[in-house]
Amino acid sequence: MHDKTIAQLGAGLAAGEFSGEELVRAFLERIARHNPQLNAFITITAESALTQARAADQHRQRGAVGPLAGVPIAHKDIFCTNGVRTSCGSRILDRFIAPYDATVVEKLNAAGAVVLGKTNMDEFAMGSSNETSFYGPARNPWDLKAVPGGSSGGSAAAVAARLTPGATGTDTGGSIRQPAALCGVTGIKPTYGRVSRWGMIAYASSLDQGGPMARTAEDCALLLGAMAGFDPRDSTSVDRPVPDYVAALDRPLDGLKIGLPKEYFGEGLDGEVARVVEAAIAEYRRLGANIIEVSLPNSQLAIPAYYVIAPAECSSNLARFDGVRYGHRCENPKDLLDLYTRSRGEGFGAEVKRRILVGTFALSAGYYDAYYLKAQQIRRLISDDFRRAFERVDVIAGPTSPTVAFNLGEKVDDPITMYLSDIYTIAVNLAGLPGLSLPVGFVGQRPVGLQLIGNYFAEDRLLNVAHRYQQVTDWHRRAPAAFA
């Protein structure tokens, strides 16, 4: 049962092959067995999952239900879940029971999906390896010595290890796509504004976007269809109808113009990863696509601009964690200043502190123009690069990450090296475009992801392009031996 995709599980539930309750019990059992090794879940909500599953079964008996009814999923622990701890991977929220549901949670609940638990993540989504989590790192199911990527590493590891057929993630600079690539699953970061940010704990508000992670593009289409849509509670949410992503999956790729940015295949890209990616491109050629070289000349500026904008926004977004209304509060504060500095000093980990400090500095008097304003100008240049490229091509393709999963501890003490692992994903967030990563092969034991970047609101096209590839390949069906 655990090896089936969401689409297959939905069909099985519909055909009465198994009940939602049986399904949830099967996955809860797998989680109980494998999570201690993987640390993919921070919180397991077994009881409420069973309640939800029974309710879904009852609904089904009473009449027609949607494709996600009774399907188990997991939420990245960045989405607020009413009555359930929402830690954001941080000590400061270790005992925070969210008093409301995020829109994404609400929508998936309404679709009948069953929440198995909350997945591990880099603290406040700041990291590319899951190692900044207060709860310790999740591990890569393909190789327990390797990181699962980050920040949505718990979701990626849980999906890859078949502990859940699908999960939510968030992506500020690659946090869905990079762990999807490193764990050999499919994940899509939608266009900024496509999925509501209400109830999604903010890291960098102008970059954050929630999205689904699953094994196939088809499953992502099913999940995204339920997650996406206008939300009046989010000023940056876009009021635009959600297309039927599943219906668009089978469109043929004849004549599709795929652009390969020459900057994504240069120095820094691991040679073996490059060969796997090139093989995937060759497959697309066989599927009828035209491959065209494009240029994104300001690509090398994406990381510098990102590491001003994201820290600046986070320094302000994380100011609310002050030990006054919720969250960690230090013991016996001697005065107000002590309450603030100690609660925050104890509550946040080193990487979060680094980014708060960088952001505070970049916004401070005398430095604003040189850092923050400059970064916003660079952001415009990067966005213009994409605009020009999309005048010539339908989709841009390249590696998701310059290397396969690295080992735990390998980069954790060197922030700069860690930052560079998002070199191909960050520009997409700066521009606000949709991006998808799908598994296209291995280097040794470790999976390689192909990144597809689309024009604004072209999620349907990205899912279609990924799906056609998955119809003729089986990388997405491979399971890590220990979790098959």
Next chain:
Amino acid sequence: MMEWETVIGLEIHAQLATKSKIFSGAATAYGAEPNTQACAIDLGLPGVLPVLNREAVRMAVTFGLAIGAEVARRSVFARKNYFYPDLPKGYQISQYELPVVQKGQLTIDLDDGTSKVIGITRAHLEEDAGKSLHEDFHGLSGIDLNRAGTPLLEIVSEPDLRSAREAVAYMKKLHQMVVYLGICDGNMQEGSFRCDANVSVRPKGDPKFGTRAEIKNLNSFRFVERAIEFEIERQIDLIESGGKVVQETRLYDPDKGETRSMRGKEEANDYRYFPDPDLLPLVIDEEFIATARAGLPELPDAKKQRFMSQYGLSTYDAGVLTTSRALGAYYEETVAALGGEPKLCANWVMGDLSAFLNKDNRDIAQSPVGAAQLAGLLRRIQDRTISGKIAKEVFEALWAGEGDADAIIEKRGLKQITDTSAIEKVIDDVIAANPEQLAQYRAGKDKLFGFFVGQVMKLSKGKANPQQVNDLLAQKLK
């Protein structure tokens, strides 16, 4: 002896009279139990997001139009970052580089009868903070976030004011304006309209400004005047005794009547303003402005001019009657109901009605005597059914809710006696009862005429028509 000139600029915070908060659907009503009107957004819970209240924008635009300002077609919300327990998110959402209202002006009337134009640099939308309560909770402070997120319009003047009196005149004019526009309830006790004053002094004729001190949170006209006067003296004394004014924030202590430094809270503020990524640029199109313009009431100055020309009122009367929109409307309704006699109406509205309102500490809107009722009373003065003196008695009864003027006059039998023969009879009785005074009068003691008038009025219980009494007495006493 050096002559000094004072330079004052005011920053006024007007709480906008919306039902809900600027970025959330929580109520803004005053006086609720602590934290019962603080929703997830106001508390700054993780994951919450702001959405802008249309009404707050309309009010800001209305204000901009009323002061002849430029309404920015595109303005931006920014975050002002600082830590304070009454500031739940660790930042205040405000407008910084691009405010919604830019460059306007307000004309104030000075004591010497002249007027002066005061520049308004900008007015911007922002959210209010909560309150720290300092009653002792085991040595701790309590935080109430009901007020957090209440919409404010911060109105910043140019440093055009030259005395405490001018500052107060400006503040009063602005107060009248925002209340007129219906965008602020103007309640200063509840903090709906409060002021920070930037005060500096310089040698007269010096083009450079002196170093200024900012006096925070002045919530009455009297405090503004006293605080500024104290501050001017303090600065002059300081400079004249060889000291230097330091740029700082000061607090006015109304009990001691002095300002004191707030140092400590000041320490190197660096607010790190940047555009709020949760909010998009506020774009105001022509249609929005046209709608706001169409909803604009007649403004105080225009109304005052009209009252002078249309009703022939004096500058003073027109000024008093246009103090508030409701008072002006009441006056005009009275004139309309009566069909004329604007001066009579003015005297009554400014006289008896205002006195009764004051006595009961009521607003014109809460007057138990409506404009139509007052007009009903004035009509009976006009047609001489009652005298002005009797009218005061009728007004008291009106105020007490004893029905309309005619019913009161009827019930109490207050109708004026205009029947000549009836008056003559009273006069005859009075003359007969006072032979001594009659003799004296006829001997040339003219001023006894008044005595006879008084006696006639007394005997007629004030109902005899005074003019007729005069005429008839004059004939009879001859």
Next chain:
Amino acid sequence: MSLGPAEVAKIAHLARLAIRDEDAPAYARNLSAILELVEQMNAVDTTGVVPMAHPLDMAQRLRADEVGEPNQREHFQAIAPRTEAGLYLVPKVIE
């Protein structure tokens, strides 16, 4: 731009973060390295480029002025570190 431990302390104070003295040099080193990375932006002339604050070119949506939030004080204060009489308690605020 290179930052020393004293500058880090100043920024940490602005951000209300307690940083242990022994950690300050490492933060200073890391922060300086990050600033060096971001200063690569200076390689490009951005004169006249309009800063981009949002990925989408949209205007702020306005909501109707309606009260729609019920009182949830007990619910929200159930997760508060310290409350009394409906108030959040903090060390004395001095004005």
